Amino acid sequence: MNYRKISSVCRSRLAKQELYYQDIIARQDESRALWHDIKKYMLAMENLVSTKTRPEAESQLSALKKKFSSLDQMIDTGNSIVDGILNYGSNKADSLGISINFNLWLDTDLNISPVDLYIIIGNTMDNAIEACDAFPAHQKPSISCTLRQKNHVSAL
Helix, strand or coil, rough: CCHHHHHHHHHHHHHHHHHHHHHHHHHHHHHHHHHHHHHHHHHHHHHHHCCHHHHHHHHHHHHHHHHHHHHHHCCCCCCCHHHHHHHHHHHHHHHHHCCCEEEECCCCEEEEEEHHHHHHHHHCCCHHHHHHHHHHHHHHHCCEEEEEEECCCHHH
């Protein structure tokens, strides 16, 4: 057994998990702030509707929808390891201007070791992001990530 390789993978896994948890904390803080702002938006909307200021009401509603759209971007397959890997990759790609379309159908128990998941999925995501990032900014391709499991067989 190659202990150096296992140690390296474990360190990488830990680093990605820490980023995943930091992302969760940031999203929770964002959710808290949004719920705080909802009361203000509701009062503003009530006022705009009562004064029949439709264009301003539509503008405020659009701004509210935009704020809430960021909450839908968290990946939740039910498998925390896969979620961590994919959320990390998604955030990394997003920061580079690369979009990812996910198509995920998984059981919560994949019967694959966490180390193997990080090697297979993590390396695949990293390679796809690196390849897309090599393109000029105005020609960035998108990534399509399909991960499916059927009858205990997983396909990426």
